[in-house]
Amino acid sequence: MSSAEDDEFAAFVAARGTSLLRVAYLTSGNEGEAEDLLQTALERAYRNWDRVRYDNPEPYVRRIIVNTSIDRARRRAILRIIPMHTPPEPSPHETDVDLRHVLMDTLRALPPRQRAVIVLRYWEDLSEAQTAEILGCSAGTVKSQASKALAKLRTALGGRSSEGMIRNVHA
Amino acid sequence: MPEDDIRQIMADETARLYAPPDLVNRVIRSTRRRKTNRIRLATLATAVAVAGVAAPAYLILSPGSASLQGSGVGAPGDVSATSQPDTTDQAAQEPPAIVVPADDDPAPEERDLGDLGDGKAFGHVRVGYLPDGLQWSHWSLDFGDKYTTSWNYDGDKNGFYCVQIYVHEGPEAVQEVDERQRAYREEGKGKEVTIGDRTGYLVTQWVGEDGMKGTPTLILNMGEKRRAEIMFSPVYAKKFTGAKAIDAELKKIAEGLTADN
Numbered sequence: 001m002s003s004a005e006d007d008e009f010a011a012f013v014a015a016r017g018t019s020l021l022r023v024a025y026l027t028s029g030n031e032g033e034a035e036d037l038l039q040t041a042l043e044r045a046y047r048n049w050d051r052v053r054y055d056n057p058e059p060y061v062r063r064i065i066v067n068t069s070i071d072r073a074r075r076r077a078i079l080r081i082i083p084m085h086t087p088p089e090p091s092p093h094e095t096d097v098d099l100r101h102v103l104m105d106t107l108r109a110l111p112p113r114q115r116a117v118i119v120l121r122y123w124e125d126l127s128e129a130q131t132a133e134i135l136g137c138s139a140g141t142v143k144s145q146a147s148k149a150l151a152k153l154r155t156a157l158g159g160r161s162s163e164g165m166i167r168n169v170h171a
Numbered sequence: 172m173p174e175d176d177i178r179q180i181m182a183d184e185t186a187r188l189y190a191p192p193d194l195v196n197r198v199i200r201s202t203r204r205r206k207t208n209r210i211r212l213a214t215l216a217t218a219v220a221v222a223g224v225a226a227p228a229y230l231i232l233s234p235g236s237a238s239l240q241g242s243g244v245g246a247p248g249d250v251s252a253t254s255q256p257d258t259t260d261q262a263a264q265e266p267p268a269i270v271v272p273a274d275d276d277p278a279p280e281e282r283d284l285g286d287l288g289d290g291k292a293f294g295h296v297r298v299g300y301l302p303d304g305l306q307w308s309h310w311s312l313d314f315g316d317k318y319t320t321s322w323n324y325d326g327d328k329n330g331f332y333c334v335q336i337y338v339h340e341g342p343e344a345v346q347e348v349d350e351r352q353r354a355y356r357e358e359g360k361g362k363e364v365t366i367g368d369r370t371g372y373l374v375t376q377w378v379g380e381d382g383m384k385g386t387p388t389l390i391l392n393m394g395e396k397r398r399a400e401i402m403f404s405p406v407y408a409k410k411f412t413g414a415k416a417i418d419a420e421l422k423k424i425a426e427g428l429t430a431d432n
Contacts (some may be wrong), residue, residue, distance in 0.1 A: 006199065007372055008201075009195065010195045011188065013194055013195045013198070014195070018188065018189045018190045020190070021188055021189070021190045022188050025184075025185055025188055026181055026185065028182070031188070034188070035191065038190070038194070039194065039198055039201070042194070042198045043198050043201055043202050046198050046199065046202050100180055100183065100184075101179055103177075104180065104246035111358050112358075113358055114358075117210055118177065119181070121174075122174050122177045122178050122181065123178065123182075124183045128275060136375070136385060141359070144359075146361075150174070150177075152352055153177065153186070154385030159385070
């Protein structure tokens with residue numbers, strides 16, 4: 001790769017690295033894993049930079065992050081390295097920040113593809129069609145997976161008002 | 172719960188995260204190191220081949236192989252189709268069904284199934300049907316309770332596979348496949364099929380990259396102690412007109428796949 005292309009790649013990482021790291025974190029639920037996912041995806045992009053640079057490289061990298069994260073999570077579940085867990089029952093005295101943690105735990109406990117759908121739809125603000133394209137499934141599947149995931153997140157919160165939670169967290 | 176709340180929570184959760192400042196350098200260093208190692212490995216393989224000693228120049232690992240457990244199948248950085256010197260682009264296009272372990276991963280014990288002739292009989296199974304134009308790749312691996320071979324256009328063992336069949340035998344190997352299938356089912360991925368009086372599961376496995384959807388696979392139940400995974404490489408799958416045509420061809424191969432015990 002030429003020096004100019006290296007500079008171009010570096011500029012891309014500088015501009016989008018943090019955003020992509022956050023996607024990796026939300027899809028994997030783990031900071032260390034997120035950094036590894038991001039580096040892995042960027043290595044792939046760097047190797048193919050002569051092709052990728054002419055399109056928008058961000059969707060390319062994002063797709064690798066999301067699909068790799070799904071695959072790793074699935075494999076871990078199969079290998080029972082980390083057991084799937086359900087969010088703990090909230091205690092009567094817990095704070096709103098605890099509730100946020102409950103919600104994040106629930107997000108982490110979602111099946112990997114449902115979690116990816118939530119991240120892509122509500123964090124990346126992608127359309128159902130764009131999300132489907134990344135995940136290699138139909139828009140209908142995205143819709144149904146999002147619906148199931150949202151139902152689980154609602155259940156985790158029980159009857160509590162998430163609006164109040166958000167307001168208090170930001171207070 | 173409004174979706175906006177989810178957005179806000181995710182924003183709060185990630186606000187403290189920033190890409191490390193040395194990320195670009197790490198990516199470039201790691202990429203160059205891998206490339207160097209691939210070239211080194213290919214040089215070694217060539218030297219061994221010249222000496223007339225059979226040495227696998229690449230590895231195809233089972234989904235449950237030890238070297239995959241750390242990074243998981245589909246980790247793009249671990250994917251390489253062959254150990255030929257200039258395989259960087261090919262590696263990017265090929266699926267994680269073919270995996271070279273990361274630099275510091277221990278190599279699993281490597282054995283092959285020997286000279287399989289036309290490649291249609293291997294281990295305890297026999298392939299009755301293959302799509303036109305394919306021939307045995309002269310490549311195989313034998314892990315004892317798992318073994319595999321593949322077919323491609325030119326019979327070159329360093330070439331890309333078109334069709335690969337993985338056979339899992341014994342309780343542990345079968346259990347691994349069954350659990351993987353169960354996970355797909357729970358996620359609503361894939362579908363049950365019947366192959367004559369046998370059952371199967373059609374699914375696209377692993378990571379779809381570079382615009383491809385992953386590895387079309389038919390998991391065939393060949394009795395209590397045996398499962399077979401019939402896989403098309405994503406590159407080969409593109410030659411078919413669509414998912415239905417791929418499924419039909421996978422089913423035909425499954426129909427012709429028989430066991431000798």
